[in-house]
Amino acid sequence: MKQPIKMQKLALLVVVLLAALAISRCTAAATVRMQLTHADAARGLGGSVLLQRMALRSKARSARFPSSSKSAPVSTLVSTSEVVPQAEYVVHMAVGTPPQPVRLLLDTGSDLIWTQCLPCPDCFNQILPYFNSSRSSTFAHLPCDSTSCHDLPFTSCSNVKFLRNQTCVYTYDYGDKSMTTGLVDKDTFTFGASGRSSVPGVAFGCGEFNSVTFASDQTSTAPATGIAGFGRGPLSLPSQLRVGNFSHCFTALTGSKPSTVMLDLPAHLYRKGRDAVHTTPLVQNPVYPSFYYLSLKGITVGSTMLPVPESSEFALRNDGTGGTVIDSGTSITTFPPRVYRLLRDAFAEQMKLPMVPSNMTGGLTCFSAPRRSKPHVPKLVLHFEDAKMDLPRNNYVYEFEDEGDNFICLAITEGDEMSTIGNYQQQNMHVLYDLQHNKLSFVSAHCDKL
Numbered sequence: 001m002k003q004p005i006k007m008q009k010l011a012l013l014v015v016v017l018l019a020a021l022a023i024s025r026c027t028a029a030a031t032v033r034m035q036l037t038h039a040d041a042a043r044g045l046g047g048s049v050l051l052q053r054m055a056l057r058s059k060a061r062s063a064r065f066p067s068s069s070k071s072a073p074v075s076t077l078v079s080t081s082e083v084v085p086q087a088e089y090v091v092h093m094a095v096g097t098p099p100q101p102v103r104l105l106l107d108t109g110s111d112l113i114w115t116q117c118l119p120c121p122d123c124f125n126q127i128l129p130y131f132n133s134s135r136s137s138t139f140a141h142l143p144c145d146s147t148s149c150h151d152l153p154f155t156s157c158s159n160v161k162f163l164r165n166q167t168c169v170y171t172y173d174y175g176d177k178s179m180t181t182g183l184v185d186k187d188t189f190t191f192g193a194s195g196r197s198s199v200p201g202v203a204f205g206c207g208e209f210n211s212v213t214f215a216s217d218q219t220s221t222a223p224a225t226g227i228a229g230f231g232r233g234p235l236s237l238p239s240q241l242r243v244g245n246f247s248h249c250f251t252a253l254t255g256s257k258p259s260t261v262m263l264d265l266p267a268h269l270y271r272k273g274r275d276a277v278h279t280t281p282l283v284q285n286p287v288y289p290s291f292y293y294l295s296l297k298g299i300t301v302g303s304t305m306l307p308v309p310e311s312s313e314f315a316l317r318n319d320g321t322g323g324t325v326i327d328s329g330t331s332i333t334t335f336p337p338r339v340y341r342l343l344r345d346a347f348a349e350q351m352k353l354p355m356v357p358s359n360m361t362g363g364l365t366c367f368s369a370p371r372r373s374k375p376h377v378p379k380l381v382l383h384f385e386d387a388k389m390d391l392p393r394n395n396y397v398y399e400f401e402d403e404g405d406n407f408i409c410l411a412i413t414e415g416d417e418m419s420t421i422g423n424y425q426q427q428n429m430h431v432l433y434d435l436q437h438n439k440l441s442f443v444s445a446h447c448d449k450l
Contacts, residue, residue, distance in 0.1 A: 031266060032191045032241075036089045036106060036248065036259035039214075039223045054253075054331035054398075054411070054424065057088070088329050088423060089250070090224045091261055094190040095204070096136030101128055104228035105214060106248070106261060108328045108433075111233030111290050112152070112172045113240075114180050114205030115226035122209040126225045131206065138188045138200060141167040148203035149184050151234045170205055178214075180207040180226070191263075202240055230328070231290035238263065238435060247432035248328065249447035250423050252394070257448040270432055270441070278387035279441040282433070287320025292433065294440060295385040296324040296419055299339070301346040302378030306339070313339045314419060322417055326431075326440065330422035333396075334415025347410055350378040356407060366409035369399075373406065382421070389442065395425050 089106045095115065102115045103126075116123045117131045133139045142148050144157040149168035157166040168184035182205050189202045207226060214224055229236040230246065238246045243264040251257040271277065283293035296314045299306045308314065313336050316323030335343060344365045348355060353367035353375065369375050380396045382389040398411040411424050430445040 030197065030264070031269075032197045032263040034191050034261050034263075035092050036250070036261055037092075038089055038250075038253060038259070057331045088331065089248075089259060089261075091228055093228075095131055096133070096187050097138040098135075099188075099190040099198075100131055100135070102131060102225045103128060103223070104226050105224045106230060106328050107227050108230045108292055109290070109325070110174065110227060111229040111231040111236040111239075112170075112180075112205055113202070113226075113228050113235065113237055114172070114182070114207045116210055117182060117206035117208060120208050122211075123207070124210060124212065127223075128225055131225070133185065133187075133206065136187055140186050142184045142186055142203060144168045146184070146203075148186070148235060152184065155184070172205065174212075176213050178212040179210070180205060180212070181209040182207040199241055202237075203235060229290075232292065232435075233290045236290075238433075244436040245432055245434045247430060248426075249430045249445055249450045250427050251447045252427055253331075253424055259447055260450055265432065270430070270443075277441050277443040278384075278389065279434075279439050280384040280387040282438045282440050283316060283323070284438075285316060285320055285323065291325050292327075292440065294324045294326055294421070296382065297385060298383040299343060300379070300381040300383065301343060302350045304346045304350075304378075306342045306346060308339055308342065324419040324421065326421040326426075328423055330420045332424045333412045333422045334418075334420045335412065336417050336419065337414050339419070340412070340414040343412065344410065347378060347380075351375075351408075353408070364398075364409050364411070364413055366407050369406040369408050371401075371404070371406050374399075375408065377408065382425075387442075389425070391425060392428075392444070395427050395429075398424075 090103045091106045092101070092103055094101050104113070104115060115131050116126060117133060120130045123130065144155070144166045146168060149155050149170075152168075152170050152172065154171045154173075156169045169182070170184050171179065171181045173179040184203060185206050186201050186203050188198050188200045189204075191197045191199075205226075210226075212227075230238055233239065241263060245265055246261065246263045247265050247270070248259065248261040250259045280294055283295055285291060285293050293316060298308060298314075314322075314324060334340075348365065348367075351367055353369055356366040356368055377393060377397050380391045382391070396411055398409045400407055400409075426442075428445060428447050429442050430447070430450065432441045434441060
């Protein structure tokens, strides 16, 4: 009589284990949705001010990317009395047990996840309290022999007595002179408004000495507490969560509605209306492997295909410079000087409106238009390998009124030798980074309803 009982218990155990495994798989496969807010949202800024801030941030952002020659200093790019924080989209999440809220800049151009942590002897001001590791029951320091420590470019070992196992100390800098220094730790990260999606053991930087461009000065309050790297390296958030893809959908930059970033989107959901989906390969840069490069082939303005040979302006060079990057942290698209001039001249020729002096518009190409009018503007199409981005009017033209005058501006600017596809051009597009298949897809969407 004992044998059947044992068999029943064994069968019951198998059923329980299978159920647990099924639940685990469902949890891992569930899409994580997080809210994004733009740094300029709901600030009540006028049209010309918003335009100049976008131009300034895009110029400053270009310093993060590889180049054999750098652009002019940020201070000379736009004439403005305000120091503009270099911040774009802030993603909301929480760290620790119980969760402590953090707001991190969504950055597809870097890998490290970090936030400011107590005691914070040299930190910038932020709205939220600094992360307090002593209040988290799941917090732990990572030792110098950990994989996460080895994945960082600059680390050392701490011999401070209260830190065990020779805790990993990091320094992580960015091309725009931003820098964070602190300890490499791990803790539970919680995502989404409901707080139901939690992942334990995520490696991140506890920054205690931080100097960043998105904190304009030490007297102001920064829009973020740190940065969430979404790049291609092993320490980025998508890499650590081992998701097959992530996607974002940016609402109109001039509005106040929140945007969305999603991790591990089910394939069938994105393929809804697949006839409108455009897909292009992601190009790997062996010198700078973290950035998301695309193969840009050409640009059409109205009925004119710009005479830009791919081998010169658009190609990725052997030293890692050049090429085209798609970036969440750049406001408006930038092209190399010769490409931008060709684009500007073709656009101006077809606009047939008087141009406004560039010193009045932050260096952008703008036109004076009749009041309460909506004049025709030439179409703008970006041609990628196997895909084209046929931009709607609001994704490359910026229109505003100033002191009774109506202005139409081309929301693209001159950059360095790299082309960068900015987030203004990605408004109301669902952009999916397919990490598993090394592709990028995009499709028009109502991002406030996604």
